[in-house]
Amino acid sequence: MNQTRKLLDELVSGKITVEEAEKQLKLSFLDDVSGLAMIDANRGTRSGIPEIVFGESKDASDIIQIVHRMLNTQNAALITRLDQEKLDVLESKLKEKNIEVFGKTPLLSVIVSNKDWSAQETSGRIAVITAGTSDIPYAKEAEALAKLVGVDVLSFYDVGVSGIHRLIGPIKEIVEKDVDALIVFAGMEGALPTVVAALVDIPVIGVPVPTGYGFGGKGETALASMLQSCSPGLAVVNIGNGLGAASVASLIAIRAAKNRP
Structure with a gap:
């Protein structure tokens, strides 16, 4: 349950007064963490996607302070782009919390x-597909975001165009399970999202991945290929932006689920 909904429930049940509710709402919009960050506590309620901590450019000690403060107003926080050293510090300092x-x-x-905490069930469904094994870490970032917002994920790895027959089973399952949106990760020449978009009547989000060789091998070729796709129904995010793709796919899925019989 998000903080705003909890506050409204407490107001309706008489646990707090109107004045107390008004005060808490005013205090909940932004939370300053020792000058390190301004936490947007109501972002999840407002936009459907809660604030996410980008861990790559932050010290472990700063991340811990931010997460502690976030968990005062929401029950879960997602941190992305961590290395093992930072994860080890988090696990040692946050032993009283669940860490996935x-x-x-x-x-x-x-x-x-x-x-x-458990994620609020939405009945939304997305699928994540990777062309190669090297693309999986980027897909995992997308899966984490989907779990945070209560969207179910079907995952299929290493089904790229060099072995196109491997795609038949996943596509069949995706259609049978009535998935709301697809995220397709591909490096190299970045062809897989175009192929997938040509086979389904489901919104497809392509994520170029920085895997490849030499010229254009950092995702530039994959990005250009996806942007020039001839398959309708394919949208593209920036190189490696699994989080952005998952945000869009999850919002599509949550809205679709609301209208499902």
Whole structure:
């Protein structure tokens, strides 16, 4: 339950007065963490996607301070782009919290939550597909975000165009399970999202991944290829932006689920 909903429930049940509710709402919008960060506590309520901590450019001690403060107003926080050293510090300093790890270093994503937290069920469904094994760490970041917002994920790895027959089973399952949106990760020439978008009537979000060789091998070729796709129904995010793709896919899925019989 988000903080605003909890506050409204307490008001309706008579646990707090109108004046107390008004005061808490005013205090909940922004929370200053020792000059390190301004936490947007109501972002999840306002936009559907809560504030996420980008861990790559922050010290472990700063991340811990921010997460502690976030968990005062929400029950879970997602930290992305951690290496093993930072994760070790988090696990040692946050022993009283639940910690779920996705991916591998240096692209670890972590959901830190209070002991009583479970994601709010939405009935939204997305699928994540990777062309190669090297793309999986970026896919894991997307899976972490989907879990945080209560969207179910079907994952299929290493089904790229060099072995196109491997895609048949995943596509069949995706259609049978009535998935709301697809995220397709591909490096190299970045062809897989175009192929997938040509096979389904589901919104596809392509994520170029910085895997490849030599010229254009840092995701530039994959990005250009996806942007020039001839398959309708394909949208593209920036190189490696699994989080952005998951945000869009999850919002699509949550809205679709609201209208499902």
